[in-house]
Amino acid sequence: MPTKTRPIEKFAAAAAKCSIESAVYGKCIVADYNNVYKGKCLTEFMKLKDCYVANYKKLK
Structure with a gap:
């Protein structure tokens, strides 16, 4: 059984x-x-998200 x-x-x-x-x-x-707001570092966050999603898909 797997x-x-x-x-x-x-x-x-x-x-x-x-x-x-x-x-x-x-x-x-x-x-x-001290100045965190929605959308701050959005570019960096999107790169992190893309990396995560790509690696998550490889684990199927």
């Missing part, structure tokens, strides 16, 4: 492959953390 991968395990595996994008996004947010 082992079923839980969604959180797939999320963790996909997110682990995006450490560079995570670091860039985190640095952008922390650069001015």
